[in-house]
Amino acid sequence: MTEPVQTPPLRFEGKEDVFAALRAEGFRVSTPCRHVVNALFASADPVSAQQIAARAEIPGADLSSVYRNLERLENLGVVRHVHLGHGPSLYMLVGSGEREYLLCERCGRARSLDPTELDPIRDQIERRFGHRARFGHFPIVGLCAECAAAE
Amino acid sequence: MTEPVQTPPLRFEGKEDVFAALRAEGFRVSTPCRHVVNALFASADPVSAQQIAARAEIPGADLSSVYRNLERLENLGVVRHVHLGHGPSLYMLVGSGEREYLLCERCGRARSLDPTELDPIRDQIERRFGHRARFGHFPIVGLCAECAAAE
DNA sequence: CCACAACTGCAACAGACTTGCAAGAGGTGG
DNA sequence: CCACCTCTTGCAAGTCTGTTGCAGTTGTGG
Numbered sequence: 001m002t003e004p005v006q007t008p009p010l011r012f013e014g015k016e017d018v019f020a021a022l023r024a025e026g027f028r029v030s031t032p033c034r035h036v037v038n039a040l041f042a043s044a045d046p047v048s049a050q051q052i053a054a055r056a057e058i059p060g061a062d063l064s065s066v067y068r069n070l071e072r073l074e075n076l077g078v079v080r081h082v083h084l085g086h087g088p089s090l091y092m093l094v095g096s097g098e099r100e101y102l103l104c105e106r107c108g109r110a111r112s113l114d115p116t117e118l119d120p121i122r123d124q125i126e127r128r129f130g131h132r133a134r135f136g137h138f139p140i141v142g143l144c145a146e147c148a149a150a151e
Numbered sequence: 152m153t154e155p156v157q158t159p160p161l162r163f164e165g166k167e168d169v170f171a172a173l174r175a176e177g178f179r180v181s182t183p184c185r186h187v188v189n190a191l192f193a194s195a196d197p198v199s200a201q202q203i204a205a206r207a208e209i210p211g212a213d214l215s216s217v218y219r220n221l222e223r224l225e226n227l228g229v230v231r232h233v234h235l236g237h238g239p240s241l242y243m244l245v246g247s248g249e250r251e252y253l254l255c256e257r258c259g260r261a262r263s264l265d266p267t268e269l270d271p272i273r274d275q276i277e278r279r280f281g282h283r284a285r286f287g288h289f290p291i292v293g294l295c296a297e298c299a300a301a302e
Numbered sequence: 303c304c305a306c307a308a309c310t311g312c313a314a315c316a317g318a319c320t321t322g323c324a325a326g327a328g329g330t331g332g
Numbered sequence: 333c334c335a336c337c338t339c340t341t342g343c344a345a346g347t348c349t350g351t352t353g354c355a356g357t358t359g360t361g362g
Contacts, residue, residue, distance in 0.1 A: 083234060083236045083237075085234045085288065086234075102276075102282040102284075104282075105285070105288070105289070111280065121272055121275055121276060124271065124275065125253075125291065125293075128268070129253055129262065130295070130296035130299075131253040131255075131262070131293050131294070131295055131296065131299075132293045132299045133291050133292070133293035134256070134292060134293045134294065137236070137292070138236060138256070138289075138292035140276065140284050141284070141285060141288070141289035142276075142283045142284035144281070144282055145281035145282065148283045
């Protein structure tokens with residue numbers, strides 16, 4: 001009925017791992033589900049639910065099913081979404097373990113980082129302001145090197 | 152017709168400065184406009200358009216007018232808005248000059264900073280990743296000291 | 303291959319804006 | 333101080349993103 005709570009630290013090397021994890025939790029691997037997972041594995045950049053639904057692969061993919069599958073995958077720890085301010089949420093694979101992101105507000109590309117890479121920055125912010133930054137859910141928005149050069 | 156492009160580096164010490172700036176740009180200072188400016192000056196924390204419209208001060212304040220005024224004020228450089236992920240955009244006074252914000256995703260409070268305070272952090276990010284972070288439009292989201300302690 | 307709960311697809315709904323337009327009201331010139 | 337002109341308003345309708353209810357369909361364990 002409701003989604004299960006949390007996942008053990010799983011690793012997802014490929015689609016089959018994701019499907020296996022879903023089945024292990026009692027979820028079913030349906031056609032729309034496969035479609036969403038395929039879309040996520042097919043794109044290096046974060047994608048919106050609209051973009052997933054619009055893929056040629058399955059013409060009649062229903063948006064609500066896409067959202068429901070994304071939500072499930074997010075609960076499973078396979079997917080994360082970020083908010084770029086305006087526009088829809090963008091979904092991306094977490095891969096294995098926690099990731100944090102530098103998001104370019106111009107080209108929309110996300111650069112994935114190991115959280116330890118941002119620890120010095122997080123520490124510096126906490127030391128100075130007592131604010132514990134969480135870049136996992138809300139990435140560091142700005143301009144990537146290319147877009148900054150093009151400004 | 153359309154909003155003018157950008158503003159010179161103005162300082163807004165109080166409501167009257169804002170009204171004067173509006174008039175100087177050819178805009179009119181109407182009742183809903185005053186209402187929005189009053190609401191912004193009355194609140195230390197960022198507020199949503201809904202909250203502004205709902206103020207007791209003027210019962211029949213129309214949401215679309217609030218949005219239109221906020222947009223104008225933002226073009227004028229008086230107001231900035233931030234996205235807390237879910238929920239509506241939150242609007243706040245820029246005050247004088249640029250500001251950057253630490254936003255608590257739990258209590259919604261924004262801590263206003265002088266941009267120079269974040270320069271070391273911005274520099275460190277740029278040095279390591281070539282990513283030019285812009286915290287003005289999208290603040291650093293995380294937990295403020297109190298909420299972090301309560302976790 | 304069966305049964306049955308987990309999904310799907312559809313349609314309606316919700317929240318946050320946005321837009322079109324006729325009516326109304328700042329404010330400036332006379 | 334009044335008239336006029338244009339900027340603004342208020343309302344209604346529309347858009348966009350996402351959510352929910354429900355009847356029908358379909359994976360899956362047995």
